[in-house]
Amino acid sequence: MFKEGQKVAWTSQSGGYVKDKVGVVAQVVPAKGYPDRDRFLHLYKSAGVGLCRDHESYVVLVGKRPYWPRVSHLKAVK
Numbered sequence: 001m002f003k004e005g006q007k008v009a010w011t012s013q014s015g016g017y018v019k020d021k022v023g024v025v026a027q028v029v030p031a032k033g034y035p036d037r038d039r040f041l042h043l044y045k046s047a048g049v050g051l052c053r054d055h056e057s058y059v060v061l062v063g064k065r066p067y068w069p070r071v072s073h074l075k076a077v078k
Contacts, residue, residue, distance in 0.1 A: 001071070002058055002074065002076065003028070004025050004026065004028060005024060005025065006024065006025045006076065007022065007023070007024055007076070007077040007078075008023060008024070008025060008058070008060055008074045008075065008076060009021065009022045009023075009074070009075050009077045010069050010070075010073040010074050012067075012073075021062050021069075022077060023061050023062035023067065025058045025059070025060055026039075026040075026059045026060065026061045026066065027039065027040070027059040028058055029056065029058065029059060029068075030056060031053065031054055031055050032054065033052060034049060034052055035049060035059045040059055040066040040068075042065065043068055049068060053071075055071060056071070057070075057071050058074065060074075
């Protein structure tokens with residue numbers, strides 16, 4: 001669906017705040033896979049990345065910070 005280097009956007013919500021985020025796909029993660037631990041160590045801090053996903057997913061960089069958002073929330077940005 002998305003390719004590395006493609007610009008995407010999504011809305012995140014935390015602590016009662018809603019934020020629009022725009023970033024670039026940095027890794028395509030295959031179904032049942034996890035983001036590259038060496039490249040995206042920040043995702044493995046505190047609570048960790050959680051369970052693997054049963055579908056292709058994407059690590060997105062917003063600036064230098066990686067995110068692993070739900071695919072259903074992502075939209076392509078032109």
